[in-house]
Amino acid sequence: MTTGVRRRMGVEERRQQLIGVALELFSNRSPDDVSIDEIAAAAGISRPLVYHYFPGKLSLYEAALQRAADDLAERFMEPHEGPLGARLLRVTGRFLGFVDEHGPGFSALMRGGPAVGSSSSPTTNALIDSVRQAAYEQILAHLGVTDPPARLDLVVRSWVSLAESTALIWLDGRRIPRAELERQLVHDFAALAAVSAAYDDEMARLLGTVLADEPADGPFADLLARLAALAPRAALPS
Amino acid sequence: MTTGVRRRMGVEERRQQLIGVALELFSNRSPDDVSIDEIAAAAGISRPLVYHYFPGKLSLYEAALQRAADDLAERFMEPHEGPLGARLLRVTGRFLGFVDEHGPGFSALMRGGPAVGSSSSPTTNALIDSVRQAAYEQILAHLGVTDPPARLDLVVRSWVSLAESTALIWLDGRRIPRAELERQLVHDFAALAAVSAAYDDEMARLLGTVLADEPADGPFADLLARLAALAPRAALPS
Numbered sequence: 001m002t003t004g005v006r007r008r009m010g011v012e013e014r015r016q017q018l019i020g021v022a023l024e025l026f027s028n029r030s031p032d033d034v035s036i037d038e039i040a041a042a043a044g045i046s047r048p049l050v051y052h053y054f055p056g057k058l059s060l061y062e063a064a065l066q067r068a069a070d071d072l073a074e075r076f077m078e079p080h081e082g083p084l085g086a087r088l089l090r091v092t093g094r095f096l097g098f099v100d101e102h103g104p105g106f107s108a109l110m111r112g113g114p115a116v117g118s119s120s121s122p123t124t125n126a127l128i129d130s131v132r133q134a135a136y137e138q139i140l141a142h143l144g145v146t147d148p149p150a151r152l153d154l155v156v157r158s159w160v161s162l163a164e165s166t167a168l169i170w171l172d173g174r175r176i177p178r179a180e181l182e183r184q185l186v187h188d189f190a191a192l193a194a195v196s197a198a199y200d201d202e203m204a205r206l207l208g209t210v211l212a213d214e215p216a217d218g219p220f221a222d223l224l225a226r227l228a229a230l231a232p233r234a235a236l237p238s
Numbered sequence: 239m240t241t242g243v244r245r246r247m248g249v250e251e252r253r254q255q256l257i258g259v260a261l262e263l264f265s266n267r268s269p270d271d272v273s274i275d276e277i278a279a280a281a282g283i284s285r286p287l288v289y290h291y292f293p294g295k296l297s298l299y300e301a302a303l304q305r306a307a308d309d310l311a312e313r314f315m316e317p318h319e320g321p322l323g324a325r326l327l328r329v330t331g332r333f334l335g336f337v338d339e340h341g342p343g344f345s346a347l348m349r350g351g352p353a354v355g356s357s358s359s360p361t362t363n364a365l366i367d368s369v370r371q372a373a374y375e376q377i378l379a380h381l382g383v384t385d386p387p388a389r390l391d392l393v394v395r396s397w398v399s400l401a402e403s404t405a406l407i408w409l410d411g412r413r414i415p416r417a418e419l420e421r422q423l424v425h426d427f428a429a430l431a432a433v434s435a436a437y438d439d440e441m442a443r444l445l446g447t448v449l450a451d452e453p454a455d456g457p458f459a460d461l462l463a464r465l466a467a468l469a470p471r472a473a474l475p476s
Binding site: 111125150151153154157158161162165166169170173175176180183184187188191192194195196198199223226227 | 349363388389391392395396399400403404407408411413414418421422425426429430432433434436437461464465
């Protein structure tokens, strides 16, 4: 038993605790609606003590954002084993889990940033860009490509952006089951790559290599089979 | 001959001239790098006179942005005639023409906004959202849908966002011919719709209706034929 004696936290420990409390609050409501008083109360310390660790709400917000970005970058990590479609599905699932947990804060940030400090500050913009870049690099690494041609670069970057906007649109009402959204995003990647491959030999070869390793019960093969089933309904040139 | 006598411009005419000059400058360089002095010089008037019409750089920037948004919304207008694929191709072409003309300004605005005033101000954010909404409503109108189901809503909104980010990525180096990008974006729309249709009967019916009216030489049929040609290279479940 500690008999009510409160252990004194070290400086770094207190900072980390405050960041955790702030991230929780900034995630679940629009960051503009969260006050320093509230953060102090949730952390069980006084308002002046919060200012002792962070000069203002903006610096605390940026620290919380940094932790969220680190968390997200970690969720992108996936062993280079097994079919690509299944790997992308797992990572996409973890990304949507993150979005689900941090909904209101994620929306506020991505929709031009909350008005905390100077909204989309160079710091928050750089942080968002670093997460996009991490996602981009992970995908290229899984594809085994180090120097992507322009069309692959576009497919990967535009899909990362699509995943972001799809998540944002989904958060506004959550009218589609999350599991369906995960699968759909993976298919969207395959579809964007296929469109690119339809006009470019280099992309066609790359897509062929990827698809050759996909199992018949994987998400990519599943999509192709479903699209093939759709096709007869369309006016295909005979 | 006017023998050098300069006609006095009316207030509104002068405002419109200044907006035009500012839009030209804000479009072709990062807006942060454009000074009021430069705008005054380009308009052939004094710096104090610029301030007479616009209280500061931010208000002039917002007026220029409003004109650009009006221009863009006008480019979205397309007669409800002929196959949908060809209509979307024409509108996408005009959108990319706009992006091409306003490259640096478009990039600065969409990448979290330039630091002019308070970057992504509520005004600029609202303007960007109104353009997205206009694009969304135009597409639904062409599809003849007034009350879109959740999945169609997602496909249309996420494609609008994809068109935006694809344009932004393209502007960074312009490594792909613009005409190819136009066609690819139209195909991306069909691909995202097809992915959605692969898992949802309502979307499948809608896509079927659209494709039934597409000519064999239209962009949608073209894509389907090319994808069908790609398929044998992939490990389709037999």
